[in-house]
Amino acid sequence: xxxxxQTPRYLVIGTGKKITLECSQTMGHDKMYWYQQDPGMELHxxxxxxxxxxxxxxxxxxxxxxxxxxxEHFPLTLESARPSHTSQYLCASTSGNTGELFFGEGSRLTxx
Amino acid sequence: xxxxxQHPSTLSVQEGDSAVIKCTYSDSASNYFPWYKQELGxxxxxxxxxxxxxGEKKDQRIAVTLNKTAKHxxxxxxxxxxxxxxxxxxxxxxxxxxxxxxxxAGTRLFVKA
Numbered sequence: 001x002x003x004x005x006q007t008p009r010y011l012v013i014g015t016g017k018k019i020t021l022e023c024s025q026t027m028g029h030d031k032m033y034w035y036q037q038d039p040g041m042e043l044h045x046x047x048x049x050x051x052x053x054x055x056x057x058x059x060x061x062x063x064x065x066x067x068x069x070x071x072e073h074f075p076l077t078l079e080s081a082r083p084s085h086t087s088q089y090l091c092a093s094t095s096g097n098t099g100e101l102f103f104g105e106g107s108r109l110t111x112x
Numbered sequence: 113x114x115x116x117x118q119h120p121s122t123l124s125v126q127e128g129d130s131a132v133i134k135c136t137y138s139d140s141a142s143n144y145f146p147w148y149k150q151e152l153g154x155x156x157x158x159x160x161x162x163x164x165x166x167g168e169k170k171d172q173r174i175a176v177t178l179n180k181t182a183k184h185x186x187x188x189x190x191x192x193x194x195x196x197x198x199x200x201x202x203x204x205x206x207x208x209x210x211x212x213x214x215x216x217a218g219t220r221l222f223v224k225a
Contacts, residue, residue, distance in 0.1 A: 101148075
């Protein structure tokens, strides 16, 4: 079934650790996005990509980085996690024809 | 960049009543306005959208209106049911080779049975 997958779903790590949140989609979409959301609160765009080797920063300043080497894969990396990075990270994709965003189930990160 | 404001932040209605959520956007280049519903612990899902060349769109109990001149758009839910309880997000999107979508802060809707 076509979907967008995020791993891990939950992660608890210590300050200073490097982490990568994985996002893969089997929907054939070329546009992918990362949003940061505290539960039930506003979604903040932190990164987006319109295709392979294309990445842009969103409106919310973030210390994370992304890469887009394959169309279906859009990982997000934090080089040195801090408690302020504690949040939920939602990956999304769209075909670009309609604009409708399809979201993954999210990765909930807690940094101690 | 685009800024989307959404009101109210919380809305409580009796089952069967109507609910209205209002949003404003800042960038006149925005041309796509989706609404997402997020139930507790779930991912946001599109419920209805409208494009800048349309003033109103309806889908069963939900409708969206757009006033491009005033940069306002609204979501209307009629005959509310307890399962409508969720957080609703409006968004504004600019198509610049891809859709860059900026969300409002969300409205937490409670429908009391």
